[in-house]
Amino acid sequence: MSESSNEITQFEVGDILSGTVVKVEDKQVLVDIGYKSEGIVPISELSNLHIEQASDLVKENDILTLQVKKMEDDEIILSKKAVDAEKSWDSLEKSYENNEVFETEIKEVVKGGLVVDVGLRGFIPASLVETYFVEDFADYKDKKLTVKIVDLDKEQNRVILSHKDVVQDETKQQKQKVLQSLEQGQVLEGVVQRLTSFGVFVDLGGIDGLVHISQLAHEHVEKASDVVSEGDKITVEILSVDRDNERISLSRKKTLPGPWSNIQDRVSKGDVLEGTVKRLVNFGAFVEVLSGVEGLVHISQIANRHVGTPQEVLEVGQQVKVKVLDVSEKEERMSLSIKELEQEQEAAEFKQYEKDEDQSGFQLGDFIGDKLNKYK
Known part of the structure; x- marks a missing residue:
């Protein structure tokens, strides 16, 4: 048995050791572990994430903590990711138990979701990324998201995270905060x-x-x-x-300003308005004169004659002219009259009749006067 072979037998699979990177190749890293035989860290054992070449992660003279994965003849195969994963499990388990929220960077976009580095490979399924549907996750690469662990299984080496749950929790907290303040x-x-x-x-x-x-x-x-x-x-x-x-x-x-707000600036006692009959009741009729403003035409004010019921004269939907008798913003009341307009109309017609009579009488006198003058 060679010297190097003797030395190798001093290691056991699972041992943790420290080594210095002496050479970085595309697909592996050679590490000085204090013996003639250099340890080999294959690219697949460097990181829990996919990397294209070893130099993406390590450089010469880096000191790495590694675990012995395999011993074959004079070769010792070592793993960096196994040590990183073991270190991370403790903190991940605590984080999971305490329902902690933390920030992580998206390292890869894969079919079905997003991959993150949480000391080992963590996965955010597409359904747990947002509270809404996302068509394309390409923009998420290198983006940071707040997440929480929703499933952890060391045996299966599974870490499932969710950003959606964080958003929903925040929304719920905000909802409660607002609810309590109202x-x-x-x-x-x-x-x-x-x-x-x-x-x-x-x-x-x-x-x-x-x-x-x-x-x-x-x-x-x-x-x-x-x-x-x-x-x-x-x-x-x-x-x-x-x-x-x-x-x-x-x-x-x-x-909103009520329909009765500042009503006295818009409607005054004595105004004549046009309105629509909205309701008929035994004591009169309600007429809408402005949007949302109804006044009462008392049964005694419906017509210039005795009225038994409002239905004798008016019907719902009918357009009528009314005179404002009184208006109160405070009480939101308006008294209206149709009768006064009829009386005024009758008075006006009578005056016109008298005027016409006077004019015709005056013309007749003139005519007779003219005739009489001829006989003088």
Whole structure:
């Protein structure tokens, strides 16, 4: 047995030793381990990741900690990646147990996901990269992502990570933070996320609230898209917060000037307006004179004669002219009259009749006067 052979027998598979790189070849590295026979580190044992050539990772005079993988005759096959992996398992297990979030760089984009270096080869499946679908992962190479370990199996040498879970956790935390900060009566700005048949969902900065269709505007809204669009920034008031069920009711209507706001600047006592009969009740008729503003024509003010029921004279949808008797913004009330307009019309017609009579009488006198003068 040769001297080198004697020396080799002093090593056992699994031993950890230190060596200095003496030569870097394309597919392997030669390491001085203190004996005549240099140790060989094949490129496949240099890293847990794929590398094209050994010089991508090490250079001459680097000191490496290595594990004996195999002994064949005068050759000792060594592994750097086995040592790196063993070192990493302890920290990875702790990280997994503590549900830690850490940053890692994407080293490779492969079919089905992304490969990272976490001391050994870690894998982020495509389904765990983002909360949304990604068509092409090419741009992710060399990008840093925050991740957490979702599956760890030392026997299988498997490390599965997720960026999606980190994003979802952050979203959940933000949601709770916002939810706890909301109070009834608060006025906030939000972004319209979704339109439905019953209203719109508005993002308040991490959590959605619902503006029911009846709370979109002061006037009746047929469909939400008549008032808002996705992506619109709108101001809303919080009507209620149900923290247990994470439900928030909102109103856009309450933040808008009401139809009665500054009504006295737009409508004054004595004004004549045109309106639409909206409702008939036993004591009169409600007439809409402005959008969202209805006034009451009391039954006694419907016509210039006795009226038994409003239906005798008016019908819903009918266009009518009304005179404003009184208006109050505070009480959101307006008194209207059709009768006064009829009386004024009759008075005007009578005056015109009298005027016409006077004119015709005057003309007759002139005519008679002219005739009389001829006989003088």
